[in-house]
Amino acid sequence: MKVTLNGKTFAIECEESGTLRDIEAMLPVEFRMSRNSDVEFTGKLPANPRNDGRKLSHTKPNEIYYYEGWNVLCLNYRVSDISPYTITYLGKVSDSEFSELLKKAEEPLNVTVEK
Numbered sequence: 001m002k003v004t005l006n007g008k009t010f011a012i013e014c015e016e017s018g019t020l021r022d023i024e025a026m027l028p029v030e031f032r033m034s035r036n037s038d039v040e041f042t043g044k045l046p047a048n049p050r051n052d053g054r055k056l057s058h059t060k061p062n063e064i065y066y067y068e069g070w071n072v073l074c075l076n077y078r079v080s081d082i083s084p085y086t087i088t089y090l091g092k093v094s095d096s097e098f099s100e101l102l103k104k105a106e107e108p109l110n111v112t113v114e115k
Helices: 018-026 097-104
Strands: 002-005 008-011 029-036 040-044 063-067 072-076 087-092 109-114
Touching: 002 097, 008 097, 018 087, 029 072, 040 109, 072 097
Parallel strands: none
Antiparallel strands: 002 008, 002 109, 029 040, 029 109, 040 072, 063 072, 063 087
16 A cells, blocks of 8 residues: 655555554545544444454654544654553555655645555
């Protein structure tokens, strides 16, 4: 998958799961994302994927997650502990510029995710 924000495209190194396959079936999706707790941008998915991927309570910069509670895709740019809640890991972006762009981004952030 790939994600485009502020005119720059980043490759996502994905971890295989049914959640990921269901989200990929929805693509391409254009989001108007909003900042959440100064750690991530979130955008609502058009449908609910199954949630059978690896679940975590600690997030890291440059990682992409799915949060079932709000049915959103999460683009993380800071370390965070969200215990007792969990999110589903989808993959990561190797380019550290990704997190730097997210930290400085204005809201709403227009994002495109595609295969």
